[in-house]
Amino acid sequence: MIEIDNLSVIFHANHRLVRAVEGVSLSIAARESFGLVGESGSGKSTILRAVCGLAPITGGQIRIAGEPVLTPRGRAFSRRVQMVFQDPYASLHPRHTIDRVLSEPLAIHGIGDTDRKVMRALEDVGLPTSFRFRYPHQLSGGQRQRVAIARALMLEPAVLLLDEPTSALDASVQAETLNLLSRLREERGLTFLMVSHDLAVIDHMCDRILVMQHGRAVEELDRADLVNVTMKTDYARSLFNASADRML
């Protein structure tokens, strides 16, 4: 579903080149859940942003369902790929009601039947429909992230990019949100590309994992590798050890 070939992303900042991502390749099958793990600044979020056009592709190629992505991404891309952001406090417009947040994508794409679709979207993410005309500041962090997930699903995309979707939430809400995402993936056959610095979260969600460091891919792991602790590189092992106690 998603193929990334030798991707590099280079930013120009203050006459200096910042190589955020260098020569990363990965391939994600449809309905698969793929995780990117690494510490802050390892370039994992930049890969997500490059996929959806928020960061430039300096080198290499990204293909969605076999087609190279266009720049700018265009409406067809929006209906295929959507993203859930890290911080639910920053990803919802503070002056728009939940109703407006959820109906906007429908309006952009000229899809009718707004009332019914907004109500169903709220039910799908486990929010009471009475929240429809609330403002984001009247919701908790977990509820806001549910709204953000509902918004990402309004256009019924096949691919969901998840940028640390739970790192801004506290532990109990984290688990609820992850379970919600797993359930939605199963119901709708979504493909996930998920970023996290927390191996425990990735372990809960993903079939395969790419460990990254300093903008480069370090090692690709699958479930069996995690269960049997058969990492080849020291860095992946140290990352695993750091969160091993929370993974059981």
Add this chain to the structure above:
Amino acid sequence: MAGVATWLREPNPTSRWQARAGQGYLSWLRFCRNPLAMIGLAITVLLVLMSLFAPLLAPHDPIAQDLTHRFIPPGTPGNWLGTDDFGRDIWSRILFGSRITLYIVVLVILTAPVVGLIIGTVAGYFGGWIDQVLMRITDIFLAFPKLILALALVAVLGPGIENAVLAIALTSWPPYARVARAETLTVRNSDYIAAVRLQGAGAARIIWGHIMPMCLPSVIIRVTLDMAGVILIAAGLGFLGLGVQPPLPEWGMMISSGRKFLFDQWWVATMPGLAIFIVSLGFNLLGDGLRDVLDPRSAGR
């Protein structure tokens, strides 16, 4: 009454309209807690009422001259604020003058901030050469002292109330463009803008529906604080004889004509001066109160 309040305070509104009214109600309650802002609002409302009902409130014709009653001092029954050098009742002239002041203020509100908002948000959102071009034009307008530029424009276009408004509007949009651009720069890279861009929204939709609502509070605050300045420039143009033309009662022009008699008949210039002072103060207090209510950084609590 209690029913309306509960409807407004409903935590789960059932319509877009109720949600908006509820938010407005909360802002209003916050606004009410500020006594100075309430004074400002009262002065502004009073100004509007005065200009609306000027023909009913004015005891005399503001233009009719009566040379037998020149320079009647304030406190005289029938002419409580006195009369001017043509025997016209100053209170009546101030009442009718409030119409002209309000007319200028409203026209400037309807033009300058709108132009500034559009230029600022477009420049801030697109960045690059569009930003450079628009902001350098803004800089050029900012480089002139407001009154001098307004004077030059009126000198070219000819004196009159419409030209005065045009001149004031043309000289007062740049600060709004600056404010709107600064506000746009703080929100354009936020996740909620990225999210709507990712949904395929075009630039017009993003600027109009997502960026402008965030810039609006700072611009509104700025507008109310600038209203005093607009009144003063209008009065200044009137004072210099380039704004409203006689015999229309304009406050600045009234001061100008009273200047000649300032030492012997002080009230001729002082009364319209007090009117300008009170109205400017009212707009400033209102602006301060609105800042407390509308500031995005304090809102939403």
